Amino acid sequence: MNHPIELMNLFWTTAGIFPGQAEISRFDFIDRVAATANAGFKGIGIWHADLEHILQFHTLKGMKRILDDHGIKYVELEFLNDWFLEGARKDESDSRKKRLFEASQVLHAKHVKIGDFYSSVAPMNKIIDAFGSLCAEAKQYNATIGFEIMVCSMINQLGEAINMVEKANVENGGLILDIYQVANLGMTYEEISRIPLKHLINVELNDGTLPDNPNHDPSNRCFCGDGEYDIHGFIYCIQQMGYAGPWAVEVISESLCKLPLNEMSTRSYTTTLAQFRS
Numbered sequence: 001m002n003h004p005i006e007l008m009n010l011f012w013t014t015a016g017i018f019p020g021q022a023e024i025s026r027f028d029f030i031d032r033v034a035a036t037a038n039a040g041f042k043g044i045g046i047w048h049a050d051l052e053h054i055l056q057f058h059t060l061k062g063m064k065r066i067l068d069d070h071g072i073k074y075v076e077l078e079f080l081n082d083w084f085l086e087g088a089r090k091d092e093s094d095s096r097k098k099r100l101f102e103a104s105q106v107l108h109a110k111h112v113k114i115g116d117f118y119s120s121v122a123p124m125n126k127i128i129d130a131f132g133s134l135c136a137e138a139k140q141y142n143a144t145i146g147f148e149i150m151v152c153s154m155i156n157q158l159g160e161a162i163n164m165v166e167k168a169n170v171e172n173g174g175l176i177l178d179i180y181q182v183a184n185l186g187m188t189y190e191e192i193s194r195i196p197l198k199h200l201i202n203v204e205l206n207d208g209t210l211p212d213n214p215n216h217d218p219s220n221r222c223f224c225g226d227g228e229y230d231i232h233g234f235i236y237c238i239q240q241m242g243y244a245g246p247w248a249v250e251v252i253s254e255s256l257c258k259l260p261l262n263e264m265s266t267r268s269y270t271t272t273l274a275q276f277r278s
Contacts, residue, residue: 005276008043008074008110008248009036010204011050013268016261018254023049027261029058033070039265040273043074043110043246048096051077051103060106067107074246076202077104078113084122084130084154097134104143110246111146111201112138113176116153127154128167135173146201148176151184151218158191165199174199178250179234180206180221189237197242204248205231205272220253223271231275247272 014032015025025032025047036044044067046054054063067075077100082093100112114134135145149161165174175195182192207227209216224231235247249272256264 003244005273006042006073006246007040007269007272008045008076008202008246009039009041009265009268010045010076010248010250011047011078012045012252012257013249014044014261014265015047015050016257016259016264018257019252023047024053025050029054029063030066031261033066033072035261035265037070037072038262039269041249041265041269042072043076043248044072045076045078045248045250046103047078048080048100051099060103064107075104075107075109076111076113076248077107077109080112080114081116081118082120083114083134084116084127085120097137101138101141101143104138105141109143111144111176113146113148113202115148115150116155117150118154119152119156120154122154124160124164128164131164131173132168132170135168135170139172143172144201145170145173146176147174148178148181149185150178150181156185158185158187158195162195162199166196171198174201176202176204177238178204178206179229179231180204180208180250182234183208183229184211184218186211189233192237193241195241200238200241200243200245202245202248203238203243204250205235205275206249206251207231220255221251222253222256223251223267224249224275225271235275 082089138145155161206221207224207229208221210228249268
């Protein structure tokens with residue numbers, strides 16, 4: 001059965017800023033939603049710090065009306081880290097978690113993205129318990145949790161990530177696969193195909209250089225089709241697994257983020273959609 005291709009315009013694609021330099025988009029929320037919808041996207045991403053900024057001008061219900069008025073069906077909320085630790089970092093994580101869960105409930109978010117940016121060290125049994133507890137709490141808000149496997153995360157091996165979600169034994173939690181991480185971690189399609197479909201929460205597309213390229217730049221990505229990733233092979237693998245959800249676009253680039261909002265959204269959409277037609 002062929003499913004319609006629906007794309008999500010994730011935060012770093014549409015924010016007009018580069019990670020590490022800013023966390024609040026240089027574009028107004030309404031303008032971002034309009035540009036996202038006009039380009040053809042059916043989903044959008046919102047970063048936790050930017051969410052706090054938006055809420056200075058809109059209520060969550062007001063944000064939901066804006067999204068609905070523009071036909072936006074899917075929302076990703078990010079990012080929750082330190083959820084598996086203790087002490088001050090966990091306290092800050094818990095505070096952010098509450099705000100993200102409350103937003104998820106009102107915005108009917110597709111999922112809340114979690115992970116780790118600091119290669120933090122923790123026993124696997126503790127991580128599994130923390131993931132299970134987080135999903136149990138999220139369920140009270142009708143929220144779904146998606147763990148993104150990243151080079152810099154405390155779990156950066158796909159097998160271990162699958163082990164975490166399976167042993168946590170939750171219905172509202174799973175994994176997010178970004179083709180950037182697939183390329184940079186050297187994941188094989190055979191490994192990816194072992195992910196239980198019910199635990200594949202979201203899939204992200206972009207392009208870039210491969211690690212063995214002498215000019216490899218892991219900090220910057222590019223539009224689909226402008227790099228070296230095997231995007232067609234990745235899409236085929238995911239589709240063969242039975243994935244029928246939306247595909248997210250996350251183009252993080254210090255140069256491309258300077259583009260005008262409408263141009264960035266339109267080029268992100270057209271170049272990504274082209275990968276499904278060629």
